[in-house]
Amino acid sequence: MEETKTYSVSEINSIVKQLLTGPDILRNIWIQGEISNYSKSHQGHIYFNLKDPKSLIACTFFSYSNGRYKGKPLENGMEIKAFGAISVYEPRGQYNLNISKIEELGQGDLLLQIEELKRKLAAQGVFDPERKRKLPAFPWRIGVATSPTGAAIEDIIRISKQRFPNIDILISPCLVQGDGAPESIISAIKQLNDPKWDVDLIIAGRGGGSTEDLMAFNDEKVVLAFAESRVPIISAVGHQIDSVLSDLAADHFAPTPTAAAEMAVPEMELVESGLIEFEVRLKTALKNQASNLKERLRILTNKKAFLDPRSMLNDRILQLDEINSRIHLLGKNYLMSAQNKFSPVSNGLITSFKSQLERKKKEFQLLSGKLEGFSPLGTLKRGYSVVRKKGKKVVTSPAQLEKEEELEVILAEGRIRVSYQGEIQ
Numbered sequence: 001m002e003e004t005k006t007y008s009v010s011e012i013n014s015i016v017k018q019l020l021t022g023p024d025i026l027r028n029i030w031i032q033g034e035i036s037n038y039s040k041s042h043q044g045h046i047y048f049n050l051k052d053p054k055s056l057i058a059c060t061f062f063s064y065s066n067g068r069y070k071g072k073p074l075e076n077g078m079e080i081k082a083f084g085a086i087s088v089y090e091p092r093g094q095y096n097l098n099i100s101k102i103e104e105l106g107q108g109d110l111l112l113q114i115e116e117l118k119r120k121l122a123a124q125g126v127f128d129p130e131r132k133r134k135l136p137a138f139p140w141r142i143g144v145a146t147s148p149t150g151a152a153i154e155d156i157i158r159i160s161k162q163r164f165p166n167i168d169i170l171i172s173p174c175l176v177q178g179d180g181a182p183e184s185i186i187s188a189i190k191q192l193n194d195p196k197w198d199v200d201l202i203i204a205g206r207g208g209g210s211t212e213d214l215m216a217f218n219d220e221k222v223v224l225a226f227a228e229s230r231v232p233i234i235s236a237v238g239h240q241i242d243s244v245l246s247d248l249a250a251d252h253f254a255p256t257p258t259a260a261a262e263m264a265v266p267e268m269e270l271v272e273s274g275l276i277e278f279e280v281r282l283k284t285a286l287k288n289q290a291s292n293l294k295e296r297l298r299i300l301t302n303k304k305a306f307l308d309p310r311s312m313l314n315d316r317i318l319q320l321d322e323i324n325s326r327i328h329l330l331g332k333n334y335l336m337s338a339q340n341k342f343s344p345v346s347n348g349l350i351t352s353f354k355s356q357l358e359r360k361k362k363e364f365q366l367l368s369g370k371l372e373g374f375s376p377l378g379t380l381k382r383g384y385s386v387v388r389k390k391g392k393k394v395v396t397s398p399a400q401l402e403k404e405e406e407l408e409v410i411l412a413e414g415r416i417r418v419s420y421q422g423e424i425q
Helices: 009-021 109-123 151-163 181-192 220-227 245-249 257-264 268-301 309-374 376-381
Strands: 029-040 046-051 056-061 078-089 094-107 141-146 168-173 201-206 233-237 252-254 386-388 406-411 414-419
Touching: 009 078, 029 056, 029 094, 029 109, 056 078, 109 220, 109 245, 141 151, 141 181, 151 168, 151 201, 151 257, 168 181, 181 201, 181 220, 201 257, 220 245, 233 245, 233 257, 245 252, 252 257, 309 376
Parallel strands: 056 094, 141 168, 141 201, 201 233, 233 252
Antiparallel strands: 029 046, 029 078, 046 056, 078 094, 386 406, 406 414
């Protein structure tokens, strides 16, 4: 059996470099893509990635080459064509494109898509400042939606425990990169929004990475999950230059998970010192209030009402009596004024009433005289009389009587009884 040779890492990287730098096709090539993860060293060397929707390649634009570039300043999202050669940086086993010249093409498709989605969500009010909520000053439990194996969760736990050892941290693990990451992040945020977990605030994010690594946090559904979170949420996506849309949709955002933990969790020492200061201020305020109340009590007890209440009561009685007299006088004056005002009218009415009464009296007397003339009493006064039998039957003829029959004679001023003696011839 032939023995297989064992290579060192350096030997393998050297072989790979020879293979990649040998073919002409890899030594003089144009590559088109979008710039991301741009940085420039103190020595003037430029580093970035060239990417398309599916892949990326690391690029190096050394100062001796980029000094000849006179085009638009390079920046993330810029679409370019880069000419150079594939090389291998053996210490890291990383291949990259050593660029010798660059041609501008325009803004990258990926950033254009992000900008278009940003405008769409902004029009829906997803990023409106008035939707932002304050974080609780003293959270008891914080929820974290991130990868359970990344550096981000370690930073969040470490910083949070340093600042407030008793803080309760609930982790909802999720994918933060690659296929399925958007759905995983959304699910984690929804889990932490469940009231049964009693979470005071949420930190959702990941550590740093390239624009491509952070794309899950530019997904429309993920951005909406941040905006619709019932619990106040901090977007903690570690990045240096590129911002993500979840930052704009969250209530607050932090450039790193560490910064998010510092934002979310108060320092116990500051809380304790704040409580001590509050206690001092509260005691001082209570002391001042007690002193003010005591002084007011002293002033009140020195008033006449407390020193000689009977005298004050007498004063009040006199004042009340004086007021009653004034009211009585005012009422009397008012009645006199009203009487004077209406006297001419009332006198006229009285005179008119007396005149009418006199006229009616005369009319009554005249009518009474006439009536009396026609009445039976008037007839009797003129000398006539009425003769009635015992049964009250009026006698109008002697033929109605018997001799010696008792009769009643009615006169104007009395009645008499007579006996019938016979008819007078």
